[in-house]
Amino acid sequence: MQPVVYTKIPRLDPALIERAKKINVADLHEGLGPIIGRQCLMQPQMRGLFQTARICGPAITSFNFPGDNLMLHAAFRVAEPGDILVVSNGGSPHGAMWGEMATYYSRIRKLGGALIDGAARDSLQVCEAGFPVFASHISVSYPGKRGPGAVNIPIVVAGVTVNPGDLVVGDADGVIVIPPGHIETAIVNAEARMAKEAGLKRRLDEGLNMYDAMGLEAAFKAAGIVEIEGTWNGR
Secondary structure, eight states, rough: OEEEEOOOOOOOHHHHHHTTTTTTTHHHHHOOOOOOOOHOOTTTOOOESTTOOOOEEEEEEEEETTBBBBBHHHHHOOOOOOOOOEEEESSSSSOOOOOOOHHHHHHHHHHOEEEEEEEEEEEHHHHHHHEEEEEEEEOOOOOOOOEEEEESSSSTTTEEEEEETOEEEEEETEEEEEEEEHHHHHHHHHHHHHHHHHHHHHHHHTTTTTHTTTOHHHHHHHTTTOOOSOOOTOO
């Protein structure tokens, strides 16, 4: 396959992106339901380089040959402010695809963050810059710039297929990638879950115990839980 760069991606409704920015990955994950939610959740080795790193925006995808990051620079040419660069070499730790200079340039371009399925380096400088970067490896291994690769094609990243324009959301708990057709459902359900938990917190603040506040009596009975007044050894 000849190296190729597609310059455009399907663009999401900016209002949906802004709503998603206020929602945690855990709530969006549950908002998608048990099947779609698991399909959209990346493997746990994809972590932020610092605890408060958070990304939320449309995916610009970049597939790179292991040990190379030429197609990252091709992705820079088509990315717009707020976009998330989703960069993969198949998950290899060889040839760091991201570092201090990529971070510096991304801040100038006002990009929304980077997701690296492979190695990142200069992790201290990235953290000091405060630019949100997620990666599956950290290694100083030096990358080449020869190609081949592609930009804005579907790629598999940490176990999830990412299409150009998908909504990428990452925080301290992990990363989820939501196809456009599922975004509104995920947000609506997540917002409802957040409102429910806010009500639960109010009841707990009022002194109610967790068992009653969550209405767990039926679940305890269904699970066959038996409560015995005493210690396990009868003492």
